[in-house]
Amino acid sequence: MTETDQKAEPAYKSRLFVPKASSRPGSPPDFSTLNIPAAGAAPKPDINCNALDIQDLAYSLIRVLDDKGCAVGPWQPEIQTDELLKGLRHMVHVRAYDDRMFRMQRQGKLSFYMKCTGEEAIAVAQAMALESGDMLFPSYRQQGLLFVRERSLVDMMCHCISNARDNLKGRQMPVFYSWKEGNFFSISGNLATQYSQAVGWAMASAYKGESHIASAWVGDGSTAEADFHHALLFAATYQAPVILNVVNNQWAISTPQSFASAGTTFAARGIGFNIPSLRVDGNDFLAVYAVTKWAAERARLGYGPTFIEQFTYRTEGHSTSDNPDAYRAAGEGKAWPLGDPIERLKQHLISLGVWSEEQHTALAEELAASVTKDWKEAISYGSLDEGPHWPIPTMFEDVFKEMPDHLRKQRQQMGI
Amino acid sequence: MAKMTMVQAINSALDCTMAKDPNVFVMGQDVGYFGGVFRCTEGLYKKYGAHRAIDAPIAEGGIVAAAIGMGVNGLRPVVEMQFADYIYPAIDQIISELARLRHRSGGEYWAPVTVRAPCGGGIRGGQTHSQSPEGIFTHVCGLKTIMPATPYDAKGLLISAIEDDDPVIFFEPKRIYNGPFYGHGSVDQKSWNAHPAGEVPEGHYTIPIGKASIWQEGSDVTVLTYGTMVHVAEAAIKASGINAELIDLRSLLPLDTETITASVAKTGRCVIIHEATRTSGFGAELVAEVQEACFWHLKAPIERVTGWDTPYPHAFEWEYFPSQTRIIEALQRTLETN
Numbered sequence: 044m045t046e047t048d049q050k051a052e053p054a055y056k057s058r059l060f061v062p063k064a065s066s067r068p069g070s071p072p073d074f075s076t077l078n079i080p081a082a083g084a085a086p087k088p089d090i091n092c093n094a095l096d097i098q099d100l101a102y103s104l105i106r107v108l109d110d111k112g113c114a115v116g117p118w119q120p121e122i123q124t125d126e127l128l129k130g131l132r133h134m135v136h137v138r139a140y141d142d143r144m145f146r147m148q149r150q151g152k153l154s155f156y157m158k159c160t161g162e163e164a165i166a167v168a169q170a171m172a173l174e175s176g177d178m179l180f181p182s183y184r185q186q187g188l189l190f191v192r193e194r195s196l197v198d199m200m201c202h203c204i205s206n207a208r209d210n211l212k213g214r215q216m217p218v219f220y221s222w223k224e225g226n227f228f229s230i231s232g233n234l235a236t237q238y239s240q241a242v243g244w245a246m247a248s249a250y251k252g253e254s255h256i257a258s259a260w261v262g263d264g265s266t267a268e269a270d271f272h273h274a275l276l277f278a279a280t281y282q283a284p285v286i287l288n289v290v291n292n293q294w295a296i297s298t299p300q301s302f303a304s305a306g307t308t309f310a311a312r313g314i315g316f317n318i319p320s321l322r323v324d325g326n327d328f329l330a331v332y333a334v335t336k337w338a339a340e341r342a343r344l345g346y347g348p349t350f351i352e353q354f355t356y357r358t359e360g361h362s363t364s365d366n367p368d369a370y371r372a373a374g375e376g377k378a379w380p381l382g383d384p385i386e387r388l389k390q391h392l393i394s395l396g397v398w399s400e401e402q403h404t405a406l407a408e409e410l411a412a413s414v415t416k417d418w419k420e421a422i423s424y425g426s427l428d429e430g431p432h433w434p435i436p437t438m439f440e441d442v443f444k445e446m447p448d449h450l451r452k453q454r455q456q457m458g459i
Numbered sequence: 460m461a462k463m464t465m466v467q468a469i470n471s472a473l474d475c476t477m478a479k480d481p482n483v484f485v486m487g488q489d490v491g492y493f494g495g496v497f498r499c500t501e502g503l504y505k506k507y508g509a510h511r512a513i514d515a516p517i518a519e520g521g522i523v524a525a526a527i528g529m530g531v532n533g534l535r536p537v538v539e540m541q542f543a544d545y546i547y548p549a550i551d552q553i554i555s556e557l558a559r560l561r562h563r564s565g566g567e568y569w570a571p572v573t574v575r576a577p578c579g580g581g582i583r584g585g586q587t588h589s590q591s592p593e594g595i596f597t598h599v600c601g602l603k604t605i606m607p608a609t610p611y612d613a614k615g616l617l618i619s620a621i622e623d624d625d626p627v628i629f630f631e632p633k634r635i636y637n638g639p640f641y642g643h644g645s646v647d648q649k650s651w652n653a654h655p656a657g658e659v660p661e662g663h664y665t666i667p668i669g670k671a672s673i674w675q676e677g678s679d680v681t682v683l684t685y686g687t688m689v690h691v692a693e694a695a696i697k698a699s700g701i702n703a704e705l706i707d708l709r710s711l712l713p714l715d716t717e718t719i720t721a722s723v724a725k726t727g728r729c730v731i732i733h734e735a736t737r738t739s740g741f742g743a744e745l746v747a748e749v750q751e752a753c754f755w756h757l758k759a760p761i762e763r764v765t766g767w768d769t770p771y772p773h774a775f776e777w778e779y780f781p782s783q784t785r786i787i788e789a790l791q792r793t794l795e796t797n
Contacts, residue, residue, distance in 0.1 A: 243528020
């Protein structure tokens, strides 16, 4: 032990409680304290229920797929097999995209990247359960929403490398997508800001007498932000047609969920606001889909907001800028007791007799090749380092609708 | 034309725009049933209903965030911060979100939100009911920042703000809500009834954002100010007998640099007055603009008369507030230098 490794002599005999992490490096992964109920055990309430009637669902876990890949219980959704196959394809596609972009970041082709590995079912199943006119207020790990809404991958890549085809004109770091045509809201780096904005969007939909709803996502760490609480309060006060999701993937960079959950579930937060609140196995495509359909129907029929905790695990690092092995037990992602969302849906489809390991392998290969082709096309429109980028003077545009004189003068100082 | 106080003029602006455009609504704490603590939204609830004069929880960040979402979805929200001092809980939503949304989304999304905030001192409000935070917002890219000095301007500028597709921070100097003010509590507050700018058209009209008003012409020194201080400056100039040109900026961003620099080029002298604290205040920006554009015209150093760099006091309000005496001294100092 070196001198710097020794703990300083304490000045106080501290009695401060500091939450513990579920794991730290050097310890084995341990999820033995998680209470995971059997698939099919959670009841499915009426859509006009109130929060107190279903408070058990805020502490339980809604699961449809059992360990054998069979769909069981009252939450089994009405969904056609070809839709499930489509969902599987989207998830495999998202993973292929993430892998490719991660590698490109490591090769210095883009400045930053964030994978959603292990969380693909949430964005994909939820987007499939919503309608195209519904507005999405995502965080940065819901790229699956864009896949379901058929955003061009080439365009997503062009954004990530800020080239001349980037619809954000080189102004945002990678993964902070925006896509108006697909009702996908511009992602902010300031956490949870979109949560209360989504409620406002939903309030406007109600104000105009429309049936479109909004759906928003934050991570477990972001629930600590004031905007999270504003969103719940405003959603409840005005009975806004909104679905508020917390993606509890256990880690906010290196900070475990125990620093934001205060020893209870995240879904439990909703009960205090009198919002029907549910906790769902986020790695179970069918459960996520079913709960989202239920919440969307509630919102669309005027029964107000629903609050959903998506219980999952962030298998990879927070971003390309961190090293998860430095703060959590090695192999924790593989030990996650709720498995991998792609494997679980694959198993289900195989058990239905509509899919096979061979088809799955072929699909993964096909999509990896397709992503490679997209990347080649994207880079042909310009790279981060070499360009072409948007013309530099465009950075003075869109600050205001019309450019005021002071910006015009500053632009002229560039010689333009 | 009708005689209106600034409160009534603001109310009239809201009424006109709400009548004209169903997408316009007001939201904030106490703005609905009660009509606002300063009465600016009085009668709107009765006329337009609870869904257009919307009472909100006391959560300024939540109010602005909801307004952003509503603005993105095609509405034109006008939100009230009950006091400008309470704008700070909303500051991330204003600075990081509202101001930058159009730019960060490549022009895909924007929210035409107007944030109204009664500001300034002179009402025995202590440090949490007296602040002038306009300089914070002029530093932010993507916001328009306005502060009117008269009922006529307040109505015309507020209608422009609401109809503008960019976000606007609309500061209302509450010391002059009910009449102009000349710089000290012992001076009776005059009524807007007796003031020409209290004559306000009842219908719809606009005043362009970004245009200053030459309040009175003069040849010896240019006085740049806005809000309550326009009236204090006017009284001080009158008491001093100095032939000063008084400019009411009205809009701090965009700023009418053309009017400012033409005046200083003419007079060769400049005194800048604001209630807000001095260091890094908006006056510093004005000094920089004037010296850049008018350095070779200047006959004397530019003077600043401002609030002190302390939190706004309760007991020493008139010592804090830029007084006629301090303004006259600054004018005289400027004229002493050749």
